[in-house]
Amino acid sequence: MKEFIVARVFFWLVSRDHQSLLWNQAAGGISLEIMGTWRAAIVEDKNNGLLDEEIKLLKEKLSKESGRFGDRCCDLTVIGDKEQVDRFTDKLKSCFLTEEEISQWRNGLVFKDPWPTNIVKLSK
Numbered sequence: 001m002k003e004f005i006v007a008r009v010f011f012w013l014v015s016r017d018h019q020s021l022l023w024n025q026a027a028g029g030i031s032l033e034i035m036g037t038w039r040a041a042i043v044e045d046k047n048n049g050l051l052d053e054e055i056k057l058l059k060e061k062l063s064k065e066s067g068r069f070g071d072r073c074c075d076l077t078v079i080g081d082k083e084q085v086d087r088f089t090d091k092l093k094s095c096f097l098t099e100e101e102i103s104q105w106r107n108g109l110v111f112k113d114p115w116p117t118n119i120v121k122l123s124k
Contacts, residue, residue, distance in 0.1 A: 008024065008077055009022065009023040009074070010022055011073075011074040012038065012074060014111050016115070017041060018045070019034050019037065020035040020036045020038050020072075038072045039062055040070025040071055041072075043059055043070070
């Protein structure tokens with residue numbers, strides 16, 4: 001059976017609400033990177049250091065987003081055997097928040113974070 005490859009998965013993890021994350025997987029290797037900060041999180045941060053005009057422009061951009069959570073999203077590309085890809089994506093979909101969990105998150109519930117908390121920066 002052909003193995004699948006997951007490449008360039010940008011995703012939002014509710015326990016890291018501000019961070020845009022990237023998960024790469026190929027063959028036996030997996031990496032997780034912090035790509036930046038979601039625009040929605042910047043607007044929500046009272047200490048964002050932005051001018052009123054900058055916040056206004058960000059809000060205008062966010063108003064054009066089709067998602068429920070501003071620009072926060074999951075963008076997944078899976079390449080491989082259809083049956084394996086289907087099983088894999090079904091498992092991933094089961095990780096999405098339920099409506100009840102979304103309500104709890106909006107009311108301040110902090111979810112357990114399964115990812116490592118140590119951040120390593122490599123420089124050249």
